[in-house]
Amino acid sequence: MSYDYKVLRKISAKFTVLTLILFSFSFSKGQTIPTDDAVISAGKALFENNCTQCHGVSDDVVVGPGLKGVHARRPLPWLIKWIKNSTLLINSGDAYANEIYNKFGKTQMQSFDFKDAEIISIVAYIKSESEKVPVVAAAAVPQGGGGVQQVSSNDGVSNNFILVLFVLVLVIILIVLVLILSIITKYLNSSTNISDIDKEVIESKFDLSAVYNSKAFKGIATFAFILVIGKACLDGLVGIGISQGYAPTQPIAFSHKLHAGEYKIGCNYCHTGVYKSKSASIPSANICMNCHNAIKQESPEIQKIYKAISTGRPIEWVRVHNLPDLANFNHATHAKVGGIECQQCHGPIETMEVVQQYSPLTMGWCINCHRETAVNGKDNHYYDALMAAHTKSQDGNAVKEPMKVKDIGGLECSKCHY
Ligand code: HEC
Ligand code: HEC
Ligand code: HEC
Ligand code: HEC
Ligand code: HEC
Ligand code: HEC
Structure with missing residues (x-):
């Protein structure tokens, strides 16, 4: 079924290009927002393929602001300039551009190599969505920190x-x-x-x-x-694409509830990389053997560990968490430097018989935490100078905000994307 969608999308993309070419002939340089159905659906396709991971056509913030009514907020030429290259507009000193850029924690919106007509079609789509009766609009717009998939x-x-x-x-x-x-x-x-x-x-x-x-x-x-x-x-x-709550059956009935909960074995006893490298790592059978060469030898589940060691074939644990390759996540940065508890991201693992994915692991999820979480300066003198500078740079009479992850570049695309 999903394959069919892809084919359909390709066809509709071709169709979009065609209508856009026709449209750019008929629409020379006039600056009104068209209400043609063909233009609006072309704009819808462009919007869904390029903008939905950061924007909805509602009042809700995703990564960027909700775009409901933006056609009325900003003149068309401004929108065209902004979408083509927001950085250029910000650097040109445009007051509004600088205001939203600062308001959104200096998150850069990427540039789009679009023709004017294409951008106008997107605006036409936004306008038509914004003017829909509220009930309809609410149903048509994805809610919350979702991505393209929604x-x-x-x-x-x-x-x-x-x-x-x-x-x-x-x-x-x-x-x-x-x-x-x-x-x-x-x-x-x-x-x-x-x-x-x-x-x-x-x-x-x-x-x-x-x-x-x-x-x-x-x-x-x-x-x-x-x-x-x-x-x-x-x-x-x-x-x-919901994988939140994903809890595959594992080859051995290993229980975190028993090991991490009842027996209080430290997480990093088994996940040895978690405080010092990118990957937390899944323990090898040798680590299990530290105890199970003596404990519960007769259990059929423990026999599986012996078998793995004697045949030299590692236990094939099923991966629960899986970020796409394009994203870069580092455990040491978060668990050690940031001082964040495992449970904040993984939930109450020590009560789980079977591990499940607790957080959504979407871009919105990462970014929200970077917006809200203060940098951990305790026992870490690396940040002393930065923090002093951060506090100083704020208005003398304003409430002093602690330095957040966003203030050290936690919203920059290149920090998370290769
Ligand atoms: C990677 C995230 C991202 C993508 C993708 C993105 N934007 Fe943005 N956009 C932002 C952010 C963040 C802002 C707020 C300003 C800033 O921080 O630069 C913004 C601001 C805007 C604004 C100004 C909104 C206002 O309230 O004044 C418009 C218009 C806009 N984007 C349109 C688009 C369109 C159209 C697309 C798709 C072609 C798009 N954006 C794709 C992140 C994104
Ligand atoms: C005795 C060893 C051991 C201890 C202690 C332990 N784990 Fe695990 N952990 C494992 C094994 C084995 C797996 C792979 C099988 C599974 O998913 O249940 C695993 C899987 C995980 C996963 C899922 C990995 C994936 O595939 O995405 C997370 C998250 C996790 N552990 C977190 C923790 C946390 C947090 C603690 C401490 C509260 C902890 N573990 C303590 C052995 C251990
Ligand atoms: C620090 C010691 C320790 C380590 C390391 C350890 N376990 Fe255990 N494990 C225990 C204890 C204690 C029990 C409970 C035994 C009992 O119920 O009598 C247990 C019970 C189990 C059981 C339940 C057996 C049954 O039939 O009741 C399984 C399965 C198991 N462990 C798998 C593993 C695996 C897989 C690893 C390696 C990833 C591992 N354990 C690492 C201490 C450990
Ligand atoms: C800031 C959120 C966050 C914190 C804190 C965190 N993790 Fe993770 N963890 C993740 C993400 C995201 C992934 C998926 C990484 C990937 O797919 O590349 C993951 C994956 C894992 C995995 C699967 C193997 C791997 O390394 O990819 C294990 C095991 C794990 N975490 C254990 C832990 C333990 C133990 C702690 C606490 C000491 C911890 N995590 C703290 C977010 C977190
Ligand atoms: C629970 C809050 C939380 C979540 C969720 C979270 N982070 Fe972070 N992240 C932090 C904190 C705190 C730091 C700052 C660590 C430090 O002091 O350097 C950080 C730092 C980073 C850095 C280094 C930034 C820099 O400027 O050095 C990267 C990259 C990063 N996180 C990626 C991710 C990705 C990718 C995800 C989502 C998969 C994610 N984070 C989810 C809290 C979080
Ligand atoms: C804090 C970390 C973080 C930052 C900063 C970040 N991203 Fe992402 N981004 C992610 C993660 C994690 C995913 C994968 C989420 C998923 O699969 O749902 C992702 C997914 C995406 C995707 C979707 C890819 C796809 O296949 O659906 C695009 C496009 C993207 N990011 C662009 C950007 C741009 C442009 C910026 C800069 C404004 C940015 N990201 C900043 C973490 C981040």
């Missing part, structure tokens, strides 16, 4: 919605048919002057409707109906 999931859900509707209509038609059939047979049965042969036919028809009314048929219909709805819901979830 929007594609909206497509998925609406497609599934159509499917469900289709099935519903089918079921209703069936019910109506059955009703009509039983009314006709009743009517014919009650009329007296029919030949015997006709009667036989009528009776046989009645048998057919009995099938429709039978428990078995109803059971099958209900089952099919539930199946379709269930699949629709599942597809919706997979489309969002």
Whole structure:
């Protein structure tokens, strides 16, 4: 199913380019926002492919501000300049540009190599979304710190919605048919002057409707109906790319609740890299053997550890957390330098029988924490000078804000992306 979407997207992208070319002919340099459906849907495609990881067309902040009504807030030429290259506009001293840049913690919006017509189509889309009746707009706009996937999931859900509707209509038609059939047979049965042969036919028809009314048929219909709805819901979830709560079954029934909870074995006893390197690392069977060469030798689960060691084939733990390759995350930076507890990101691991992904691990999640969390200066003199400078640079009479991760570059794209 997702493959089909990709093909459809490609086709629609081609179509978009075509409409845009046509559009740029008809729309020379005039500066009004068009209301054409073709332009708006072209703008929608561009927006969804380039902007949704940072913006929604609502009042909610994702990474950048909500863009609802921005067509009214800013003149079109300004928007074109901004989207083409916001840094240029900021450096030119534009007051508004500098104001939002500072307001959003100096997060740089990337540049887009778009033609004017393309940007105008995006603005046309934003305008049409902004002017929709609130209820509709709320449904069309992804909420919260979501990414690109959320929007594609909206497509998925609406497609599934159509499917469900289709099935519903089918079921209703069936019910109506059955009703009509039983009314006709009743009517014919009650009329007296029919030949015997006709009667036989009528009776046989009645048998057919009995099938429709039978428990078995109803059971099958209900089952099919539930199946379709269930699949629709599942597809919706997979489309969002939700892996929060992901808790795969592991090859050995290892319990954090038992080891980290009851026996209070320190996290870094097993995850040896967590305070000194990028990766926390999963313990090798040798670490288990420190205890299990003596403890519970007879348990079939422990036997699996012995087998791994004797065959030299490592235990194939299933990875729970998985950032995409484009993102760079370092445990030592967070757990050691930042002084953040494992539980803040991984949840109450020491109570989990089976590990599950506790946080969403989206870009919005990383960025929000960098906006809100103060740099840990305790026992770390590396930051002394910076912190002093930070405090000094603030207004004498303003409340002194502690230095946040954003103030040391925690919102710069290159810190997290290679
Ligand atoms: C990587 C994140 C990111 C992406 C992608 C992004 N923006 Fe932005 N955008 C921002 C941030 C952050 C701001 C706030 C200003 C700043 O910090 O530079 C912003 C500001 C804006 C503003 C000014 C809003 C206002 O309230 O005045 C507009 C308009 C805008 N972006 C449009 C777009 C469009 C259109 C796209 C897609 C083509 C896009 N942005 C893609 C991050 C992004
Ligand atoms: C006795 C060794 C041991 C101790 C102690 C331990 N872990 Fe683990 N941990 C493992 C093993 C083995 C796995 C891989 C199997 C699994 O996921 O359950 C794992 C997996 C994990 C994962 C998931 C890794 C992934 O695949 O994404 C996290 C997160 C984690 N541990 C955090 C912790 C935290 C936090 C603590 C301390 C509260 C801790 N662990 C204590 C052995 C240990
Ligand atoms: C510091 C000591 C220690 C280490 C290291 C350790 N365990 Fe354990 N493990 C225990 C103790 C104690 C028990 C509880 C034994 C009992 O219930 O009598 C236990 C129980 C278990 C059990 C439950 C066995 C059963 O049948 O009840 C499994 C499975 C297990 N450990 C797997 C592992 C794996 C896999 C590793 C390596 C990643 C590991 N352990 C590392 C101390 C340890
Ligand atoms: C700031 C959030 C954060 C904190 C704090 C944190 N982790 Fe993680 N952890 C992550 C992320 C994000 C990943 C996924 C990394 C990836 O896929 O590259 C991860 C992955 C892991 C893994 C899987 C193996 C690996 O290294 O990728 C283990 C094990 C783990 N963490 C253990 C711990 C332990 C133990 C602590 C505490 C000492 C801890 N984490 C603290 C965010 C955090
Ligand atoms: C719970 C809060 C929290 C979360 C969630 C978090 N971080 Fe951080 N991050 C911090 C803190 C605190 C620091 C500052 C550490 C220090 O003092 O250098 C930091 C620093 C960093 C740095 C170094 C920045 C610099 O200027 O040196 C990078 C890169 C980074 N984080 C990436 C990520 C990524 C990627 C994610 C999401 C997968 C993430 N962080 C999630 C709190 C968080
Ligand atoms: C604090 C860390 C952090 C910062 C700063 C950051 N990103 Fe990200 N970004 C991530 C993480 C983590 C992901 C992967 C999240 C996911 O898969 O949902 C991501 C995903 C993305 C994606 C989506 C890729 C895809 O395949 O969907 C784009 C595009 C992106 N970032 C661009 C930017 C730009 C541009 C900036 C600078 C304004 C930026 N990021 C700043 C952590 C960060």
